[in-house]
Amino acid sequence: DAGVIQSPRHEVTEMGQEVTLRCKPISGHNSLFWYRQTMMRGLELLIYFNNNVPIDDSGMPEDRFSAKMPNASFSTLKIQPSEPRDSAVYFCASSLVGGVAYEQYFGPGTRLTVT
Amino acid sequence: AQSVAQPEDQVNVAEGNPLTVKCTYSVSGNPYLFWYVQYPNRGLQFLLKYITGDNLVKGSYGFEAEFNKSQTSFHLKKPSALVSDSALYFCAVFIPGGGNKLTFGTGTQLKVEL
Numbered sequence: 332d333a334g335v336i337q338s339p340r341h342e343v344t345e346m347g348q349e350v351t352l353r354c355k356p357i358s359g360h361n362s363l364f365w366y367r368q369t370m371m372r373g374l375e376l377l378i379y380f381n382n383n384v385p386i387d388d389s390g391m392p393e394d395r396f397s398a399k400m401p402n403a404s405f406s407t408l409k410i411q412p413s414e415p416r417d418s419a420v421y422f423c424a425s426s427l428v429g430g431v432a433y434e435q436y437f438g439p440g441t442r443l444t445v446t
Numbered sequence: 447a448q449s450v451a452q453p454e455d456q457v458n459v460a461e462g463n464p465l466t467v468k469c470t471y472s473v474s475g476n477p478y479l480f481w482y483v484q485y486p487n488r489g490l491q492f493l494l495k496y497i498t499g500d501n502l503v504k505g506s507y508g509f510e511a512e513f514n515k516s517q518t519s520f521h522l523k524k525p526s527a528l529v530s531d532s533a534l535y536f537c538a539v540f541i542p543g544g545g546n547k548l549t550f551g552t553g554t555q556l557k558v559e560l
Contacts, residue, residue, distance in 0.1 A: 335489075362546045374490075374536070374550050381546055422489055428546040433478055433497070435548055439488035 333406040335438035337423050343444045349411040352441045355404055356425030364435060365398055365408050374422075380406065381428070413445045447559045448473040449554040452551035457553045459527045459558055467554045469537030478540040479520040480548065481511055493535075496520060507531070527558045 336355040346348055356363050362377040378388040380400045388398070395414070400406040410417055420442050424435040459465045471477055478497050482490040494505025496513040504510045511522045522535060534555050538548040539560045 364474060364547065370490075373552050375548060376550075379547055387547065424490075426546065433540045433546075434480055434492045434495055434546075435490075436492060437482075439489050 335423055335425055335436055337421075337441050339441060340439060341442045341444075343446065344413055345446055346414055347412045348445075349409065349444060350413045350417075352408040352421050352423075352443070354408070354423030354438060356406070356423070357427075357436055358404065360425035360427045360436075361403075362426045362428050362435075363400060363406050363437035364424040364426075365406070365417045366424065366437075368422060369419045372424075377408070410443075413443075415445045418443055418445050429435045432438075447560060448539065448541050448544065448549060450479075450537050450551045452535075452537055452548055452554045454554050455552075456555045456557065459556070461528050461529050461560050462556050465524050465527040465531070465556065465558070467535050467537075467556060469520045469522065471518050471520065471537075471539050473539055473541055475542065478542065479511075479513060480538040480540070481505065481509070481520075481522050482536040482538060483507075483533050484536065484552075484553075490536060493522070528540075529558050529560060532556055532558045 338353045361382050365377040368374045377390045378398045383400045398408045422440045422442045424437045426435040480495045481493040484490045494503050496503050501513040509524050534553045536553050537551040
């Protein structure tokens with residue numbers, strides 16, 4: 332399996348622009364998670380989906396952030412408009428919850444820089 | 447509130463010496479516990495987990511962890527550290543019935559020196 336795939340790996344944009352991050356989870360997994368990691372705040376859960384349905388978005392910092400999962404193999408995280416404080420590494424992770432699984436598998440991350 | 451704590455921001459150990467990275471948890475019910483490692487500029491990698499059964503679990507790269515219910519701990523250990531083990535380590539907990547998410551600790555930076 333190719334693992335969790337994220338694109339782009341690096342994104343540099345100007346304040347006010349729209350940014351879209353993409354994620355392809357591991358095939359067969361039923362849960363998908365978006366995280367943000369910064370030196371100041373550490374690792375933060377933004378939102379997660381079960382069977383393509385958003386379950387908990389309490390970690391989404393503001394209305395500028397939105398996430399979708401139109402099908403089991405694709406999810407997006409959108410920031411509009413972007414701000415310099417959004418600069419971080421954004422990770423997508425997926426898991427198969429049930430049985431004796433539960434562990435999450437992380438993608439390589441997207442490093443976002445907003446200038 | 448359900449939580450997991452990593453009391454040490456950084457652990458330093460000499461290569462060849464045993465290493466321990468500490469994790470304690472505060473949850474109701476029977477937790478599922480996990481360890482992850484993050485190398486620079488990489489995503490988190492799953493190392494090992496405790497769901498049920500033997501309290502000593504073995505994982506990738508020679509790491510192991512011991513679940514201690516009375517002390518509510520799940521410390522990560524390795525008998526002989528390598529310089530290549532230097533990385534950021536995260537403990538995490540899954541609460542059955544509490545949604546499908548993991549709650550992560552703040553991470554411990556492990557530095558293994560020659």
